C-alpha cells in the first residue's frame with residue numbers, strides 16, 4: 001500500500017517521540033512491502049515562533065493532501081500564563097481538528113499485566129480494565145462562540161451541539177461496541193445542561209438501531225468517580241468534547257502511565273493519530289519521554305487502513321518491550337532506557 | 352447560641368441521613384447549652400410530587416428566614432432519563448443556591464488512617480492527602496442561558512463569568528490557604544476557554560494581596576489525572592462550577608467512600624450544608640446509607656457559627672465511630688451497622 005503521511009511533531013517532547021513512530025512505521029513499510037511517504041510540517045508554538053501562525057497554510061494543505069496525519073504534541077508554558085496572548089499553540093491543534101473534520105477522537109485504555117503494580121490503583125481494581133472512549137472532537141464548548149467583554153471584566157464560552165454532530169459519532173461508538181463487549185455508556189450532565197439532554201435523547205433514538213448493545217447513562221461527576229472505583233465496568237464510553245478531555249486524561253492513570261495512551265481522530269475524509277499526553281515541556285530534549293503512546297498511535301493509523309497484521313506487529317513489539325522492561329523512566333524507574341533507545345528496540349523487533 | 356435551622360431532606364436517602372444529623376445537632380445543643388430550632392421543608396422530587404415545584408415558595412421563604420440550611424440530597428431516576436421533563440428535582444437545588452447567593456461550595460477531602468486500605472488507591476499514594484476544594488457555585492455553565500432550538504435539533508448552554516464572581520470566591524480560597532499549607536491551585540482550561548483565561552487573569556491579580564500563598568495552575572484534564580496520581584500535592588483547589596463538580600466527586604475516591612464527604616455552601620448572608628453524595632435512589636429506605644457525610648456537614652455548620660468546640664466534638668465522634676468500625680456497609684463490609692444505628696452511636700458519643 002502507498003500512504004502519504006503528514007508528520008506534525010509540534011512542541012515540547014513532540015519531535016522526539018514522533019521520530020520514534022516514524023522509525024517504526026518505516027520498519028513496517030520495509031517488512032510488509034509498503035510505500036510510506038513522510039512529509040514534515042510545522043504546528044503549534046514551533047510554528048508561531050517561525051511564522052506567527054500556529055497552523056500555517058502550508059501545514060493545513062499538506063494534511064489535506066495526505067492520507068493521514070501523525071501528530072506529536074502541542075503547547076508551551078510561555079502562552080499558558082499569559083491570558084493576553086492573542087495567538088496560542090493550541091489554536092493550531094483545534095483548527096486542524098476542525099478543518100479536517102475530525103469529529104471522533106478514539107482513546108483506548110487498557111492495562112498490561114506487567115505494569116499492573118505501576119498504577120496508583122490497586123491491582124484488583126484494574127485487572128481486566130479495557131475500555132475505549134469516544135470523545136466528540138469538533139463541537140461543544142471548544143468551538144462555540146467565545147468572547148471577552150470590551151472592559152475585560154467578563155467572558156463567555158458557548159457550548160453548542162446539533163443532533164447531526166451527535167449522530168455521527170454515536171454511530172461509530174455503537175459500531176465499536178458491537179465489535180467489543182456490547183456495552184455503551186453515555187456520559188453527560190443531563191440534570192443540568194440542555195446540550196446533555198439533546199445528547200441523551202439523540203443517543204436513545206440511535207440505540208434502537210443497535211438492539212444488541214446495552215446502553216446506560218452516567219452523569220459526568222459520577223463517571224469521574226466510577227472511572228477509579230470500578231474501571232472494569234466500562235466498555236465503550238461516549239461523551240462530548242470537554243467531558244471526554246477530562247475523563248480520558250483521568251483514565252490514563254489506570255494503565256500506570258499516560259505515556260502509553262494512543263488516540264485516533266477520524267472524520268469522513270481525514271484521520272489523525274496522536275498520543276493523548278501533552279507536550280511535557282519540562283522533559284524536552286532529555287530523552288526521558290515515553291514514545292509508546294505515539295508508537296501505538298501509529299498502530300492505530302495502520303488499523304485505520306486495514307493493515308491489521310502490521311498494526312498487530314507494532315502492538316506486539318510494544319508488549320515485548322514492556323515485558324522486557326525496555327522502557328523509559330516513567331515505567332522503568334531503576335534502569336531506564338532513553339526515548340531513542342526504546343524507539344530503536346521497537347524498530348528492531350519489527351524489522 | 353440560638354440558631355434557626357431549615358432542614359431540607361429532599362430525595363432518595365436524603366431524609367434518612369439528614370435525620371441522623373438533626374439527632375447529632377440536638378445532642379450538641381443539649382450538651383453545650385444552645386437553642387437550635389429545626390424546621391422541615393420540601394425540596395426536589397418530593398416537592399414536585401406534592402406541589403409540582405422543586406423549590407416551593409414556602410421552602411425558599413423558610414431558608415431566607417433561617418440562619419442555616421441543612422440539605423439532604425436531590426434527584427430521582429424517573430426524571431433523569433426523560434429529556435422532555437420540564438420540571439426536574441435538580442432545578443430546586445440550583446435555584447436554592449442562586450436565590451440564597453451561595454457562591455462558594457467548600458469541599459474538604461481527607462483520609463482516615465483506619466480507612467486507608469478501603470481506597471481504590473494504594474495506601475502510599477494517599478497517606479496524608481488533605482485538601483479542600485473551593486468550587487464556584489452560582490455561575491458558569493450551570494446558570495448561563497440555555498436553550499433548545501424550536502425543531503429540537505440543536506441545543507446550547509452558555510458559560511459566563513464576571514470578574515466579580517471570580518473575585519469573591521478567590522478571596523475566600525486564598526484566606527483558607529493562609530490558614531492551611533499556603534498553596535492554592537487554580538484549575539481551569541485556559542488553553543481553550545475564554546472564561547478560564549478570565550479566571551487566570553483575575554486570580555493572578557488577587558494573588559498579589561496574598562504574597563504568603565503559593566499560586567499554581569493546572570489544566571482540568573491534567574488535574575483529573577494528578578488528583579489520582581499524587582493527591583498529596585494539593586492544599587486548596589480553586590475552580591469554576593462544572594470543573595468543581597467533576598473534580599470533587601473524583602476526589603471522593605481518595606478517602607474510600609463518597610459517604611464521608613461533607614460540604615458547606617456559603618454566600619454573603621446565607622449558608623447551606625450538604626453531603627456531596629447524591630440521592631442514591633437504589634439505597635432508599637434500606638438503612639444502608641452512610642450518614643457521616645451529612646453529619647460532617649452539620650459539623651461545618653457549627654464551624655460556620657464559630658462553634659469550634661462543638662464542631663470538633665462532632666468530628667471526634669465520627670473518628671471514634673470509624674476507629675471502632677461502627678460504620679455502614681460502604682465501609683464495614685462484614686458487620687455493618689444501619690444508618691440509624693450509626694446516628695444513634697454518634698448521638699450517644701456527644702451526649
Ligand SMILES: CC(C)[C@H](C(=O)O)[C@@H](O)C(=O)O
Pocket residue numbers: 074075090093245276542543572
Ligand atoms: C491541548 C488541548 C487543546 C487538547 C484538548 O483539550 O483537546 C488536549 O488536552 C487533548 O486532549 O488533546
Ligand SMILES: CC(C)[C@H](C(=O)O)[C@@H](O)C(=O)O
Pocket residue numbers: 191192221425426441444596627
Ligand atoms: C445534583 C446536581 C445538580 C449537583 C451539581 O451538579 O451541582 C450535584 O452533583 C452536586 O455536586 O451538588
